[in-house]
Amino acid sequence: MTRATLAEVLHPALEKRYAVAGVVCLGWEDARAYVSAAEAERAPIILQAGPGCRAHTPISVIGAMFRHLADAASIPVVLHLDHGATLEEAQAALAEGFTSIMFDGSSLPLDQNIRKTAEIVKLARSHGASSEGEVGFVGYDNGAASALTEPVDAMRFASETGVDAMAVAVGNVHLQQNPGDGIDEQALAGIAKATNGQVPLVIHGGSGVPALQRAALAKSSPICKFNIGTELRMVFGQALRRRVNDGTNEFDRLALLSSVHDPLAQTLRGILRQIGSSDRY
Template sequence: MPLVTLSEVLGPALAHGHAVAGVVCLGWEDARAYVRAAEAERAPVILQAGPGARAHMPIPVWGAMFRALAEAASVPVVAHLDHGCDAADCAAAIEVGFSSVMFDGSKLPLADNIARTRAIAEMAHAAGVSCEGEIGEVGYDGGAASHGTDPAEAGRFARETGVDAMAVSVGNVHLQQAAGAGLDEARLRAIEAVTNVPLVIHGGSGVPHAQRRALAHGSAICKFNIGTELRMAFGAALRGALDADPDAFDRIAILRATEAPLEAAARRVIAGLR
């Protein structure tokens, strides 16, 4: 089926009490495995191209690849620009057919973040594309610290930007390789009290699976971004394939061997949010 927008999958998720996986893609093999996993679970999926992926492969290629996967899929697929740096980034994604863009203005002063996010949301909506924004800073494991989302600022951000989804910082951290202490549910509930915009958790790999499932069913979190957890599954599968045949050299054959394990890992992620 054709690509769908972020709003088209998050609206039903919010209404019916589940969340959708935003899976971080780095190439053809993992993106294809994620769509197959979504089909097996009969669930929508959000394919995401972040800054690292865009540095590795040009954005028109990502757009064409995501569209091809969506058109052959039996479930809704969103093509999402993750962590767009500026309006030009988002405009480039819209031009090549992405159905959703995220502008990350989280490090900006509040007024600047609101103004720039609002302009990008207006541009996206004029093109029939969804827009995600971020308020509060989500840090990195072993790197930049997080700054938790202020609920009052989140309410203002949602009202004044017109975003379709809002990423928040409530104890989540990027690049965690194991489950952390869990999300700050008191802060989350305070944010929910001031807005009805679907919420997004970046760094979802570090959220304990039981809490991920509980919040997917019982909160306004409608999208969990999952990257590290699946990249680790890919790395393990790749090492296993090479260990099993040390003489292997054919790139296609080697990478094809990663798809079944990666699909299985992605099915567990998707099923855990339903």
Template sequence: MTRATLSEVLQPAMAGGYAVAGVVCLGWEDARAYVTAAEAEGAPLILQAGPGARAHTPLPVWGAMFRELAENASVPIVTHLDHGTDEEDCRIAIEEGFSSIMYDGSRLALEDNIAQTARLAEMAHAAGVSCEGEIGFVGYAAGEASRGTDPEEAARFARETGVDAMAISVGNTHLQTTAGDGLDEARIAAIAALTATPLVIHGGSGVPHEQRHRLATGSSVCKFNIGTELRQIFGATIRQTLAANPDMYDRIGILSSLHDPLVQAARTVIRGLRP
């Protein structure tokens, strides 16, 4: 199948009562495993290159890897720039064939966030690419604290930026290694009552699985970003492989051991977002 835009997978998700996983990728091996999982589940998937991945591997390389995976997949695959914080990253991603960008202006004042996000959404749409924005601020475990999303501000943000998806702060935190206390469902409902824009939860690994499923199938949350939960499988599998094979040194052999465990973990994530 050809690559899909974010809007092309989230609008059917909203209508069909399910959510799509936005999987945070760090290399070829995990990205390939996640696509294999999506094909096994017959579900769309969003491959995401975030700031850490881009610091390690140049954005054009991510564009080529994602394009290769998406164009040969049997299910719709979105190739997504996650947390683009400047126009240059967003522009390069569009030039390199990404089908979706996220402009993250969440650290800006509201007026500046709206203005910048609207400008980049217009640039993306002119190129046939989707755009996600963030209102409120989703913090980081052992780092910056979150700032909750105000429903009225969210409605204005969605209306004035024209984004295809809106990341919100409702008790979620990036880089949580265990399930947290859960999301504020009343705040989510209040936001959803004021806008028809699909909602996105960053830091989805820290959301209890039962709540993830309930929101995915019964709310306007149509995208959950999942990174830490899958990276934990990656790290644990490498440790097990090396402990069991102390003489193994070949990179391909070591990383090949990751494929099946990552496929199974990603299938569980994808299945948990569907009825």
């Protein structure tokens, strides 16, 4: 198994009650470590190129890297555009072989968010790809405040856009460096009921969800995808800092960057086991 769509990995997760990790990639070193971890755990994995990654590296380069990793892997690998903002970004990603597109219209009025997301869904499907949208607004630690997802809005958004996965705001926050208050399970239950538990839900800011709650919700709710970024970036930075400061005066970037692989892979393997996606393939 190599390249997969979001629907192909989330539908089994919804049926069998586990979640898949959407890992935020910033370059070769972390993306390679993530696929290595997923292979070791026999778990599906979603490689995500967010706005920061795309600002640093051309989408054509990211696409080539993701395709190479997916085509060499023995487990399903989703090539996912995260937080896309325009139709043009979606078209560019699909042209580079991305198998999943997230359009983030969460800051728009609901009607406009639905209309624009539906356009992306139609475009993605014409390329054999999947789609993700967001209703409500997931805020940022020490930044923009969240707006909780209303169940009635979630029901309408899912029905009128036809998204394969729906990101929701239920207490989760982007960029948290430590576990926060966690998911508002009452709010989550309202959304699950409104959508009959049939729409795979996505938690952005998964790093801020306490580990025990992350594990429990993967088993007991329609949450099928946890986005994990900050938690892994912290491991990357800590491992690199240790190597740079180890007193050897090493200057070769390959030697320095190779130090992040094992800590990243080990940390992600623990997360994959935690959310139940190990030994699925």
